[in-house]
Amino acid sequence: xxxxxxxAAAETDWVRVTSDDGYxxxxxxxxxxxxETMRDMLDTAxxxxxxxxxxxxxxxxxxxxxxxxxxxxxxxxxxxxGPRDEIPVQELMERIPPEIVLELLxxxxxxxx
Amino acid sequence: xxxxxxxxxxxxxxxxxxxxxxxxxxRRVATRTASAQNQPQAQPEAGPSRPRNNSHxxxxxxxxxxNLDEPESPPKKKKLSKAAEAKLKAKAKKKKAxxxxxxxxxxxxxxxxxxxxxxxxxAAGSFADCATCEKQFTVTKYTMAAVPxxxxxxxxxxxxxxxxxxxxSAAPRKRKTPAERRTVVHIEERSFPSLVSICIDVVARHIDxxxxxxxxxxxNMEAISKALSKTRRLTSDNAPLFYSAENKRLSxxxxxxxxxxxxxxxxxxxxxxxxxxxxxxGPLNDAVMSSWTNSLPHLVSLELLGPFLIRxxxxxxxxxxHPKMEAFLITQSPRFSxxxxxxxxxxxxxxxxxxxxxxxxxxxxxxxxxxAEIAALEYLDLAEPAESxxxxxxxxxxxxxxxxxxxxxxxxxxxxxxxxxxxxxxPYAPALASLLLAHLPELTDAGVAAFxxxxxxAPLVRLDLARNAALGTDALAAVLAHSGGALQALNISGWKDxxxxxxxxxxxxxxxxxxxxxxxxxxxxxxMKKVLEGCRALVEIKVWGCNRVEGKWGATRRGVKIxxxxxxxxx
Numbered sequence: 001x002x003x004x005x006x007x008a009a010a011e012t013d014w015v016r017v018t019s020d021d022g023y024x025x026x027x028x029x030x031x032x033x034x035x036e037t038m039r040d041m042l043d044t045a046x047x048x049x050x051x052x053x054x055x056x057x058x059x060x061x062x063x064x065x066x067x068x069x070x071x072x073x074x075x076x077x078x079x080x081x082g083p084r085d086e087i088p089v090q091e092l093m094e095r096i097p098p099e100i101v102l103e104l105l106x107x108x109x110x111x112x113x
Numbered sequence: 114x115x116x117x118x119x120x121x122x123x124x125x126x127x128x129x130x131x132x133x134x135x136x137x138x139x140r141r142v143a144t145r146t147a148s149a150q151n152q153p154q155a156q157p158e159a160g161p162s163r164p165r166n167n168s169h170x171x172x173x174x175x176x177x178x179x180n181l182d183e184p185e186s187p188p189k190k191k192k193l194s195k196a197a198e199a200k201l202k203a204k205a206k207k208k209k210a211x212x213x214x215x216x217x218x219x220x221x222x223x224x225x226x227x228x229x230x231x232x233x234x235x236a237a238g239s240f241a242d243c244a245t246c247e248k249q250f251t252v253t254k255y256t257m258a259a260v261p262x263x264x265x266x267x268x269x270x271x272x273x274x275x276x277x278x279x280x281x282s283a284a285p286r287k288r289k290t291p292a293e294r295r296t297v298v299h300i301e302e303r304s305f306p307s308l309v310s311i312c313i314d315v316v317a318r319h320i321d322x323x324x325x326x327x328x329x330x331x332x333n334m335e336a337i338s339k340a341l342s343k344t345r346r347l348t349s350d351n352a353p354l355f356y357s358a359e360n361k362r363l364s365x366x367x368x369x370x371x372x373x374x375x376x377x378x379x380x381x382x383x384x385x386x387x388x389x390x391x392x393x394x395g396p397l398n399d400a401v402m403s404s405w406t407n408s409l410p411h412l413v414s415l416e417l418l419g420p421f422l423i424r425x426x427x428x429x430x431x432x433x434x435h436p437k438m439e440a441f442l443i444t445q446s447p448r449f450s451x452x453x454x455x456x457x458x459x460x461x462x463x464x465x466x467x468x469x470x471x472x473x474x475x476x477x478x479x480x481x482x483x484x485a486e487i488a489a490l491e492y493l494d495l496a497e498p499a500e501s502x503x504x505x506x507x508x509x510x511x512x513x514x515x516x517x518x519x520x521x522x523x524x525x526x527x528x529x530x531x532x533x534x535x536x537x538x539x540p541y542a543p544a545l546a547s548l549l550l551a552h553l554p555e556l557t558d559a560g561v562a563a564f565x566x567x568x569x570x571a572p573l574v575r576l577d578l579a580r581n582a583a584l585g586t587d588a589l590a591a592v593l594a595h596s597g598g599a600l601q602a603l604n605i606s607g608w609k610d611x612x613x614x615x616x617x618x619x620x621x622x623x624x625x626x627x628x629x630x631x632x633x634x635x636x637x638x639x640x641m642k643k644v645l646e647g648c649r650a651l652v653e654i655k656v657w658g659c660n661r662v663e664g665k666w667g668a669t670r671r672g673v674k675i676x677x678x679x680x681x682x683x684x
Contacts, residue, residue: 078305093318096311096315098318098319099326104308105312105337105340106336106340109340109343113307
């Protein structure tokens with residue numbers, strides 16, 4: 001593959017994110033890149049097993065991973081929003097149930113986002 | 114005018130240049146009183162229903178801010194209904210607030226000057242008599258006031274006086290319209306909210322209902338506390354998350370945003386604490402300390418970073434109330450005095466194991482006598498004082514408490530010499546595992562080499578001899594011969610003259626995990642390669658300022674972080 005194709009693939013290809021309890025999520029690489037930790041894991045320059053298999057194990061329950069990915073999609077979607085566009089952070093906040101917020105906080109800290 | 118003048122300030126000079134002197138100020142006052150008297154006639158339509166009319170007019174005119182503060186006397190006020198009165202009051206209040214705003218915006222000096230040194234200028238287009246040539250002329254917007262006044266100059270006279278009538282005066286500062294003020298650009302505005310911060314907001318929203326968070330027990334509260342502190346989001350609102358009556362230990366890594374009340378609450382809500390650690394606890398004050406005197410009866414270990422507001426009396430009361438302290442670790446406390454230390458020793462000398470008085474401004478030789486009374490001190494940190502301790506005092510101290518010491522930090526005591534090593538540490542401190550003697554410029558290469566050569570104590574696990582530029586090859590060889598097999602952390606940053614061969618010897622330190630060889634000029638890629646191959650446990654190595662290290666030794670073992678290579682930011 002030429003560099004150009006690689007770069008194009010890097011934007012649109014799919015990566016797999018797995019949870020501790022066996023759930024698997026397929027997301028665009030752009031979404032996975034919203035997490036710095038995940039981006040480094042999947043960085044092809046790093047030569048990690050995760051990058052080769054394009055699979056990111058996250059040591060969290062499925063429900064936590066789902067929320068992580070929800071935020072990451074949110075971030076990937078709104079990251080390029082102009083200064084005038086409103087980012088519906090409030091709505092996102094309301095979708096986070098307090099029962100998992102502390103676990104999510106730790107996971108987010110680990111994911112560096 | 115006589116020729117004798119005293120020294121004058123730059124302001125006086127400037128005022129004289131622009132024509133402001135005692136005479137013009139006096140005239141201004143006269144004008145003002147005159148205009149104040151004239152006002153009723155000038156404003157015949159000013160009815161009682163518009164009490165602030167004067168001010169309105171002044172604002173429209175732009176400059177005469179002098180009249181803004183004039184007392185108002187709204188007549189017929191008594192006839193107003195209560196509601197209307199309240200309305201009026203609110204209005205006035207709002208108006209006043211606005212005026213205050215304007216006052217802030219306005220540069221007080223320029224506001225004064227315009228109206229101060231000129232009688233009000235006639236309207237453009239009207240006629241006036243020139244102050245100098247007394248000819249009648251037409252007033253334009255370029256017409257200038259005569260200096261010294263009173264009156265105005267016609268165009269030829271103004272030109273003749275040397276000033277350029279067309280020169281723009283310093284543009285009067287425009288009042289910002291409210292719309293303008295609102296569009297202040299905040300740079301932070303666009304930073305995308307992190308998931309951590311969103312979670313913290315959710316926590317804050319539910320903080321009064323701890324059950325909502327489910328089973329907290331399984332989670333690592335310490336990690337959560339760290340995550341909050343990382344972004345300085347630990348506040349009085351979310352701190353209660355970490356409080357519980359069963360808590361024995363509590364650590365907060367950035368308590369900057371906690372209020373004194375929150376610290377007091379901490380004491381009341383964690384009555385069973387034995388170990389408390391607060392970093393950046395600046396707001397901690399006397400009131401909190403005195404409440405802790407009663408509210409934390411089981412406390413035996415206290416670690417504070419930055420308790421600089423606490424005064425002597427509060428320390429003493431607290432320490433007397435806690436007679437069985439095992440660890441007392443404070444950093445940066447300029448008010449911790451000898452009396453405070455005496456109180457600590459008097460109440461806890463049999464139990465105290467760990468003592469840290471780091472960056473304590475009042476530390477001096479006198480402090481060491483009470484410390485010497487401690488029965489079994491294991492950890493002693495007296496680093497970075499305002500004034501260095503002396504050799505004799507330190508040796509005397511070590512002779513008393515040295516046998517049990519495992520950790521000693523005397524960094525930054527510039528007056529300490531090789532004698533402390535030879536006559537203090539060598540004979541009296543055989544159990545040391547961790548020794549930190551950074552920035553002791555009096556130490557010599559030969560002295561340190563002799564100490565480690567003769568030392569019969571157990572090998573050190575951690576050694577910090579950074580910024581001791583006099584140390585070199587002999588010292589490093591002796592250190593490695595003595596402790597090389599056990600050393601886990603070594604800092605020899607700033608040993609500029611240490612040789613290549615001695616540095617290569619580092620490769621024999623099998624247990625080494627962190628190494629700082631910054632500013633060791635002989636360090637190069639060959640030595641680096643040997644060190645990386647020899648020290649299999651290495652996790653982190655710092656080579657700041659080693660400009661011969663270029664990173665060209667091939668592959669680096671995974672898991673080793675190398676900081677400070679000039680040609681690369683992170684490798």
